[in-house]
Each structure stands twice: as C-alpha cells, then as structure tokens.
Amino acid sequence: MTFVVTEACIGVNDQSCIAACPEDCIVSRLADRISVIDPARCTNCSVCFEVCVVGAIFPQDQVPLESREFVYLNALWFEDKDATRARVQEIAAPCHRLASH
Ligand code: SF4
Numbered sequence: 001m002t003f004v005v006t007e008a009c010i011g012v013n014d015q016s017c018i019a020a021c022p023e024d025c026i027v028s029r030l031a032d033r034i035s036v037i038d039p040a041r042c043t044n045c046s047v048c049f050e051v052c053v054v055g056a057i058f059p060q061d062q063v064p065l066e067s068r069e070f071v072y073l074n075a076l077w078f079e080d081k082d083a084t085r086a087r088v089q090e091i092a093a094p095c096h097r098l099a100s101h
C-alpha cells in the first residue's frame, strides 16, 4: 500500500507533506508542478494525508475514480521524470480542464 498525490496539488505544491513525511519518500524538484510519493518506500503512515492543505493525498485504494491516473503518475516519476512532467503539464493546461468537463 502507498499514499498517492493527485491533481489538487498542481499549482499549490507547498511541500508541507515533504517536510512531514517520516520516511523522506515524497519528492518534488524545481521542474515539477506537484509532489509525488515513492510507492516503493511509503509505509502508509498517513501523516502526509493529514497535513495536505488541499486534500490532494489519498490512500491508494481510496483515490477517486477521476484521479486514478495519479496512482500511475506518482510511480512513473521514479522511472521517467520527463514523461511524468509532460503528462502533469497536460493535465494542468486549461484546455484539458475544459475538455474534461
Ligand atoms: S503515508 Fe507516511 S510514509 Fe507514506 S508518503 Fe505519506 S507521510 Fe510518507
């Protein structure tokens, strides 16, 4: 089990979860618009879930249907940062928001 950061983090990314995670398994670099959780290292302690100011973090099995892609994207970041950033950028773009509603 892991916790997952979803789209509500985009544009906020205040990194309070990074500061709070006891396992140091949440990361965000300068090029990132969101923080992501390493699913291989998360111990499911829920501290990040409690500190997130926008409710962007969920236990993996409770990620809302419309945000399920972020289960994949959090894990993908640790394999392919460029692909993850490109997809997050696409999701953040206003045209995508219009198209998805
Ligand atoms: S659940 Fe705990 S270990 Fe996992 S990312 Fe959140 S704070 Fe870190």
Ligand code: SF4
Pocket: 005, 008, 009, 010, 012, 013, 014, 015, 016, 017, 018, 034, 035, 051, 052, 053, 054, 055, 056, 057
């Ligand atoms: S606490 Fe929430 S909004 Fe802040 S960086 Fe973490 S996931 Fe993003």
